[in-house]
Amino acid sequence: MEHWERKTRILTQVLIFSGAVNIGLLSTFFYFVLKDKQIVPLEKMEPKVVKKEITKQELFSLYSSMSFRELLTLLINKEHIEDGYLKRDLALGFLTQYHHFDLIKAIGNRAIQKRKISFGKEKDSGSLIIFAGLLDEDYEAVLRYAYTEKWPYTAEGIFSLIQKSTKPRDPTLEQAFFLTSEFQNIQSLFGLEIQNEVLLDLLSEGKWEVITSFFTASKEKELMLEEKRRSFLHKYLDQNSSMAAKLFLQTDFLYVLKKFDDQQILSLLNLLQEKNEPVQQLCLELIKSPRSDVVWKKSAEKLFVFAKEPFPEKYNQEDVVAHFFPKMKGSKKSTPLKDIAWGKEHPNHSLYLVKDGDSLWKIARAHKIEMDEIIRVNDLKNDKIRPGKKILLPKKKTKTH
Secondary structure (H helix, E strand, O other), rough: HHHHHHHHHHHHHHHHHHHHHHHHHHHHHHHHHOOOOOOOOOOOOOOOOOOOOHHHHHHHHHHHHOOHHHHHHHHHHHEOHHHOOHHHHHHHHHHHHHHHHHHHHHOOOOEEEEEEEEEOOOOOOEEEEEEOOOOOHHHHHHHHHHOOOOOOEEEHEEEEHHHHHOOOOOOHHHHHOOOOOHHHHHHHHHHHOOOOHHHHHHHHHHHHHHHHHHHHHHOOOOOOOOHHHHHHHHHHHOOOOOHHHHHHHHHHHHHHHHHHHHHHHHHHHOOOOOHHHHHHHHHHHHHHHOOHHHHHHHHHHHHHHHOOOOOOOOHHHHHHHHOOHHHHOOOOOOOOOOHOOOOOOOOOOOEEEEEOOOOEEEEHHHHHHHHHHHHHEEEEOOOOOOOEEEEEEEEOOOOOO
């Protein structure tokens, strides 16, 4: 019995030793197999993120929200989009189409290949003009021009900045617009009589489309310079431009007085809020002209305001004319303007030499003569007179006793 108990103990010890050896061998195996691998606990493992590719519509939306300077930084980005175009091509398209960047001046006046690309769904679709075939040196020229030129914009872009500016405007911005062909074409309508700043005030009261559409239309029609100027000012009057009303009086007083219909006269008078000699003279001429009652009354209202006098409670046209022209009391309101003052025939005249600063209206007022009468006697086509010109002035009749 003791013999078998001894054998059992020995066998048990052998089995324990064998198990320990096996465990050691397995541990050594796993150590060498897995020693270079990092085992990350399950609780620390993060799900793998799959990077979503940005769509063309999302790219367009992103670029459209960028500023001029932000888009400039993308002009060095050569990452591909599609159809062979890069992100820098897209950025340049947005600079020209939405920020009025002047690409022609940047790379020189040469042929540029334009391509239209679309984006978005049907109801939210849009398009952009991009430029094919541009090289690295072209983009270098674009960046150089954008960073060295103070106003690297097209004429429309500069005009947009002017409209957003408050006075006094940056003189370099104004000068940049004065050098555009669009402004110089307009300046040719007025000559040197009107200052550039005054013309700029006129243009800023209208839309850019008025400038471009006018000259497109004028090229198709053979019009005299005077007709073009009148047509141009009429377009701004239609947009309620007070500067257009002022320039009409300054450049074409007689045309306004004789050719404007009653509705145009009323619109003009509403726009002319300043008290100055041309406005006052227009109102004086209107209350003596064969116009409608509403024009007479509107003109009279302005005259009483200018004179700082109360407007009559009961309006009477003859009394108003007599108030401002005492010598004309009793004249019929339907009598033509030149016949009221002088009659149809007056052979006695004096000679007058036009001086610098003279205008037909000033001469007429100084000599107490109707402006129309001076025009009739001298057979003038309009109210333009030049220094050095000799004109005839009707003499006053002397009373005989």
